[in-house]
Amino acid sequence: MLTPTLFSLFFAVFIQPSIEFARADVLPFTSYANDFVDPTYIAAGNFVNTSGEAQKNIIAWAEHLSASGPWSVTTKPIAAPSKDKHDYMSWAPYWWPNCTGVGNTTELTPQQIWVTCPYVNRDGQFNPDRLTINDIGGFFNLSDAVLYNALAFSFENKTSSIYSQNIVKFIDAWFLNNNTYMNPNLNYAQMERGPNGQVGTHTGVLDLKGMVKIVSGILILRKRNCTDWTTEIDTQLNAWTTKYITWLETNKLGTDECASLNNHGSFCFNQLAALKLLVNDVPGSVNTSNTFFHGIYQGQINSTGDQPFEASRTHPYHYRNYNLGAMITNARLLKYADPTSNPWNITTKDGTTIQDALNMVMTVDPNKSGEGDAVAEIYPNIAAVASEYGDPTGKYVAFLNKGFPEYPSDADFLWDQPLAGGSVESSASDPKTGTGSPGKSAATTLQKDSRTLLPAIGAALLMGVVAGW
Numbered sequence: 001m002l003t004p005t006l007f008s009l010f011f012a013v014f015i016q017p018s019i020e021f022a023r024a025d026v027l028p029f030t031s032y033a034n035d036f037v038d039p040t041y042i043a044a045g046n047f048v049n050t051s052g053e054a055q056k057n058i059i060a061w062a063e064h065l066s067a068s069g070p071w072s073v074t075t076k077p078i079a080a081p082s083k084d085k086h087d088y089m090s091w092a093p094y095w096w097p098n099c100t101g102v103g104n105t106t107e108l109t110p111q112q113i114w115v116t117c118p119y120v121n122r123d124g125q126f127n128p129d130r131l132t133i134n135d136i137g138g139f140f141n142l143s144d145a146v147l148y149n150a151l152a153f154s155f156e157n158k159t160s161s162i163y164s165q166n167i168v169k170f171i172d173a174w175f176l177n178n179n180t181y182m183n184p185n186l187n188y189a190q191m192e193r194g195p196n197g198q199v200g201t202h203t204g205v206l207d208l209k210g211m212v213k214i215v216s217g218i219l220i221l222r223k224r225n226c227t228d229w230t231t232e233i234d235t236q237l238n239a240w241t242t243k244y245i246t247w248l249e250t251n252k253l254g255t256d257e258c259a260s261l262n263n264h265g266s267f268c269f270n271q272l273a274a275l276k277l278l279v280n281d282v283p284g285s286v287n288t289s290n291t292f293f294h295g296i297y298q299g300q301i302n303s304t305g306d307q308p309f310e311a312s313r314t315h316p317y318h319y320r321n322y323n324l325g326a327m328i329t330n331a332r333l334l335k336y337a338d339p340t341s342n343p344w345n346i347t348t349k350d351g352t353t354i355q356d357a358l359n360m361v362m363t364v365d366p367n368k369s370g371e372g373d374a375v376a377e378i379y380p381n382i383a384a385v386a387s388e389y390g391d392p393t394g395k396y397v398a399f400l401n402k403g404f405p406e407y408p409s410d411a412d413f414l415w416d417q418p419l420a421g422g423s424v425e426s427s428a429s430d431p432k433t434g435t436g437s438p439g440k441s442a443a444t445t446l447q448k449d450s451r452t453l454l455p456a457i458g459a460a461l462l463m464g465v466v467a468g469w
């Protein structure tokens with residue numbers, strides 16, 4: 001399981017977080033490892049009146065992310081080995097060419113190196129050329145942009161807005177437009193190079209885990225009867241998704257990934273369960289989530305609440321939180337697809353739950369494994385667990401207040417409810433209904449009632465963005 005490429009994904013690709021964006025009045029953008037935001041809850045708009053800051057950040061992030069879109073796999077400078085520019089591609093980032101024995105007499109061009117020289121793993125060391133192609137960075141931005149634009153759209157009592165129009169533009173460019181669409185497969189994801197390479201690896205399926213965020217966003221548009229989200233685009237995206245689901249469930253790369261015992265398997269189920277919701281296959285989604293909870297989940301949390309498949313990694317603090325994010329997302333997907341289900345108290349074979357796993361991670365000092373910068377990764381998991389299991393003793397809120405007192409300004413404070421905290425009330429929207437318009441007015445009044453971020457926390461969150469990938 002613990003192949004080097006698995007963990008190459010840790011720091012695989014990273015979109016330089018934009019430091020300028022970390023202005024004192026806006027939390028630095030956080031890309032959660034994954035999440036499923038209940039579209040019914042968002043569409044109803046009954047947000048707590050302490051979520052004004054979270055809403056402002058969501059709007060600011062939606063606008064910030066949108067500025068770099070639309071994205072398409074066809075813009076990369078190098079096509080996949082299929083020569084089809086519509087094929088998604090990413091390179092395994094810790095693999096380096098060794099041209100020692102190939103017998104060339106003159107210097108090889110990069111293109112010759114990619115196919116001629118054997119590639120060897122140097123774990124933890126990035127090959128600097130890994131960002132020559134950045135389909136993964138484009139997809140990460142796309143998935144966050146769709147989620148945050150859908151949330152920003154929901155804050156307005158409208159059937160069309162700049163935010164929903166952004167989503168249509170982005171979905172069209174990545175999935176549908178005849179010139180720029182992506183083929184519905186991941187045959188060249190986390191590809192190894194060299195004479196024996198040129199094919200994808202199953203770990204590359206993780207690249208598209210953000211499909212869950214996209215599905216959350218589209219379901220919000222549907223629930224709010226968005227007029228920009230036409231029957232035509234809905235039908236086309238469903239057709240694409242149906243083909244991609246078939247690839248995931250029948251291609252060996254997809255089936256191997258969902259059979260992985262660790263976070264890779266958990267995130268693979270995230271994708272499948274969410275995509276089945278998108279194509280209105282609710283029984284199929286329930287089935288997929290149940291397959292997770294009665295399958296690999298059973299071995300993921302032991303009796304002491306630790307996650308053995310993540311604990312053995314070089315970055316155990318990151319990986320424990322990473323898999324927690326995936327397990328939480330699977331629970332949210334199942335609860336949404338089958339409201340009679342109780343994913344939060346499904347126990348593993350050792351009798352433990354997602355809450356036990358979080359409680360265990362809360363006792364871990366990230367500095368012990370040299371992961372002080374990854375501490376920010378636990379906060380979204382704490383907020384999620386506190387909102388689902390309750391916080392009768394206040395220990396979750398105490399932990400958040402200690403390390404991340406700005407947590408009520410973070411986007412997930414909007415949907416991780418009930419959760420204590422938040423003193424800044426939204427003035428621009430009717431908090432009860434969420435139907436006012438914090439949109440433009442909030443964006444222009446950001447300076448007013450917000451607080452200054454400690455630089456250290458800003459840095460930690462930015463690291464969280466990176467590590468979360």
Ligand SMILES: *[C@@H]1O[C@H](CO)[C@@H](O)[C@H](O)[C@H]1NC(C)=O
Pocket residue numbers: 049050425
């Ligand atoms: C916010 O909601 C709480 C209860 O949910 C209520 O006690 C408080 O008065 C509300 N504040 C405003 C400004 O509406």
Ligand SMILES: *[C@@H]1O[C@H](CO)[C@@H](O)[C@H](O)[C@H]1NC(C)=O
Pocket residue numbers: 098099100101120
């Ligand atoms: C590089 O290739 C040479 C020649 O094939 C081989 O002797 C050497 O061990 C390789 N180096 C690594 C790090 O694999």
Ligand SMILES: *[C@@H]1O[C@H](CO)[C@@H](O)[C@H](O)[C@H]1NC(C)=O
Pocket residue numbers: 099104105106107108109113
């Ligand atoms: C073979 O190609 C590699 C990569 O371009 C280069 O570093 C090396 O110097 C070349 N060998 C010779 C003898 O030119």
Ligand SMILES: *[C@@H]1O[C@H](CO)[C@@H](O)[C@H](O)[C@H]1NC(C)=O
Pocket residue numbers: 015016017018029064065068069071134137138141
């Ligand atoms: C993704 O968005 C960030 C801003 O958050 C930007 O700096 C980066 O260039 C974008 N990357 C791509 C591939 O669009």
Ligand SMILES: *[C@@H]1O[C@H](CO)[C@@H](O)[C@H](O)[C@H]1NC(C)=O
Pocket residue numbers: 157433435
């Ligand atoms: C939302 O818009 C609809 C249709 O324009 C209107 O009937 C309704 O009163 C509005 N709701 C609020 C809370 O403003």
Ligand SMILES: *[C@@H]1O[C@H](CO)[C@@H](O)[C@H](O)[C@H]1NC(C)=O
Pocket residue numbers: 178179
């Ligand atoms: C899409 O592009 C292909 C090849 O570029 C072309 O043959 C086909 O007619 C186009 N389809 C549409 C609907 O434009």
Ligand SMILES: *[C@@H]1O[C@H](CO)[C@@H](O)[C@H](O)[C@H]1NC(C)=O
Pocket residue numbers: 043223224225
């Ligand atoms: C969307 O349309 C449906 C069916 O016409 C209606 O029942 C529902 O109330 C509408 N939702 C919103 C948020 O307007």
Ligand SMILES: *[C@@H]1O[C@H](CO)[C@@H](O)[C@H](O)[C@H]1NC(C)=O
Pocket residue numbers: 283284287288291
């Ligand atoms: C549930 O999944 C199993 C395989 O895991 C499959 O055989 C069965 O047809 C699925 N049922 C539904 C309703 O999708």
Ligand SMILES: *[C@@H]1O[C@H](CO)[C@@H](O)[C@H](O)[C@H]1NC(C)=O
Pocket residue numbers: 302303304305306307308309311312
């Ligand atoms: C749980 O897993 C951790 C990490 O692999 C291990 O150190 C611990 O001993 C395990 N606990 C039990 C009771 O097996």
Ligand SMILES: *[C@@H]1O[C@H](CO)[C@@H](O)[C@H](O)[C@H]1NC(C)=O
Pocket residue numbers: 342345346
């Ligand atoms: C899970 O929770 C539900 C209701 O919240 C309860 O009926 C059920 O007994 C619980 N199951 C376990 C195993 O604790």
Ligand SMILES: *[C@@H]1O[C@H](CO)[C@@H](O)[C@H](O)[C@H]1NC(C)=O
Pocket residue numbers: 365366367372
């Ligand atoms: C980790 O180390 C940093 C800097 O050395 C320190 O500020 C932080 O409190 C430490 N974290 C824990 C949980 O001890």
